[in-house]
Amino acid sequence: MTTPTGRGLLHLAAAVDQPDTYEADPYIALTRLAERGALDFVTLGDSFGRPGPDALAVLSRVAPATGRIGLVPTVTTTHTEPFHVQAAVATLDWVSRGRAGWRPEVSATEEEARLLGRRDAAPAADLWREAGEVADVAARLWDSWEDDAEIRDVATGRFVDRDKLHHVDFRGSTFSVRGPSIVPRPPQGHPVTVVDTTEPHAYDVAARHADVALVGAAGPAQAAAARAGLRRRAAEYGRDPDTLRVLAALRVDLGGGEHAAEPGHGGGGPLPSDLGPLYRGGPVDFADLITAWHRAHAVDGFHLTPVEPRRDLERLVNGTVPLLQHRGLFRTFYPGSTFREHLGLARPANQYAALAGDPS
């Protein structure tokens, strides 16, 4: 689908993080709000090192209470077994009927290492290299069951065709996994991998493994350059760059009323802040900013982190989104049912399907 500007539809995502929130209802409320705005997906951050529930658990709790929106928890790869990571993400895809993603993250601090007591802290560069291997083995394990492995053949007494179940025999630099997975191939084939490149060491992992990459940019030219760079690097890794969606990550403060903004903010571009570019202004001006970036072919969309979760998401959904829809830049309903369909990404082929049976 193309828009009046001749480009693909915008993709919009929002963070549903909320401080000191451990019960399900506030997360369900925000995700439903985002779904009312037909957003592509929500994200929920996670870390062993600060208060908060397990993000993947929260979004599994949210899944049956929502219908279409993509669900992307942060999943740390440093201390958790890769086999457990992939099984949990695959299961999120099953419970959400094809709406799961994950955002790999590393745990680089001494404090986190001491919580687990299993390995010493390591440099972020090493941990991101390992995270890339986790993304690699996860995709292999998701493929370790072919889609038609389950046959239920009464005549031969076989429930599965074991030629369609594969050992992955993965050897990474710090771990190995035999496989196959205990979870059948998830509905999307591979749940969507979202990588935040505002962490510099994550850049190559994004170029190689991400379906969605988040970039930090204060203006359309910078965003366009970041997008072009990522697409180039993806191509160097042998990927078709059109299988990568690049979204600008912005913090948004829409508290300034309909049009008003503090002097020097709003109507203009985002300003740098400690936590990344911050847009401050009203929902209408923000729609103009999105429109301008989109017309400039800067990015495929935006990942927005509301400064005041409830207030700013409401303003986004009730104020900014309808304008973008009116301009024909954003969907008014979900034509597809899976997260990949929202992103316009194909269901990936199974890397083992072409092979003959597992000889081992």
Place this chain on the structure above:
Amino acid sequence: MTSTARARKHVHLAAHFPGVNNTTVWADPRSRSQIDFASFEHLARTAERGLFDFFFLAEGLRLREHKGRIHDLDVVGRPESLTILNALAAVTERLGLAATVNATFNEPYEIARRFASLDHLSGGRAAWNVVTSSDAFTGENFRRGGFLDRADRYTRAAEFVATARELWDSWTPDGQPRPFAHTGQHFDIQGEFTLPRSPQGHPVVIQAGDSPEGREFAASTADVIFTRHGTLAAGRAFYADVKGRLAKYGRAPEDLKIMPGVTVVLGDTAAEAQERAAEIRRQQVSPQNALLALEQVWGVDLSAYDPDGPLPDIDPVVDSGLSQGRTRRGDPLAVAEEWRALSRAKGLSIRQTVIETTTRQSFIGTPQAVAAELDEFVRTGAADGFILVPHLTPGGLDEFVDRVVPVLQERGVYRTEYTGTTLRSHLGLKEPAHPVPEKGLTV
């Protein structure tokens, strides 16, 4: 608890999602997906309609293999337990949610956090079945491999659970994070937990091993035992043994609930129930499954044998490693001798012998008869309740809930509504105290 001191002991019930072995019949036309969320939702809602205490998921971290290849005769493939239970929390309101999670291939901080998250997100309904397998075969899926000695399994599990409880208790009662530090034989960790104390204080802990060490671990630590001792005689002996171990840990008999895993087959008449039971046993042991069961005992390839013919007269090969990822049935030589004797005495074929020796249906009869038997088990100290293992996904407990639960209620031995909101309250377990650590104990 009712106010009358001599109120009849209530039966506790739980629903086991059908497992990945031949108890689960997949060739039946009513059998549905073992992985679609709809199947889990159906069974969980059925259990909640039946006012069950909890819904239970088993775990296996490596697909079973036989003769070096993936075992293909039984249902296989299941979700990661905690993730699916969080989703089930959205479609149920009171039902407890129990996940089996291995203490060998995980670390306390992470598991404590995942169960505390489930407890918060479900409003106090989480339970953890702590299992301890340590085989190198399963270990090939993990960084750590099969690193744990059999003897160390339960010392690690005990320290694991104790550490998890320290983490669950670590925040102050008014919700402030407080540092913890644990140093022991297996774990040396410190820092701050990421969650306040959860609605149950501690998620319910279930134990499922049977060795003397396993029983001791349960007596010292668990809230519920999931056991295989599902006959009246074996149940009473097990019940007396385990409850007898509690006093030395300062615990009372009601602090630990004993729940055997059992199967139920119903009929309008006793004869009809028996017929249905025989038909299910036949479905559970296909000709291919009969040969496989035999090979698991004999430890050698027996594919040339006719499942409808006699048993082999060759002797088994012990520890051949032919089958990986499933529990042994005992000493192969003794088992083989027993099976051959049975086959000779009754003139049974291979398949008939396997049906006779490996399938077990605990309660067969009319709803009235089954309810009476369940009650008798509980009344006479053979169990506190039951984990029902249906043979069909996902409708395998529909009939039980529709027909047996009302009879239990009429007998006055089963709840007519949930009175509490947490799993602890369904099970009649105490709220764990929230210790206030002495100054200086945690750094």
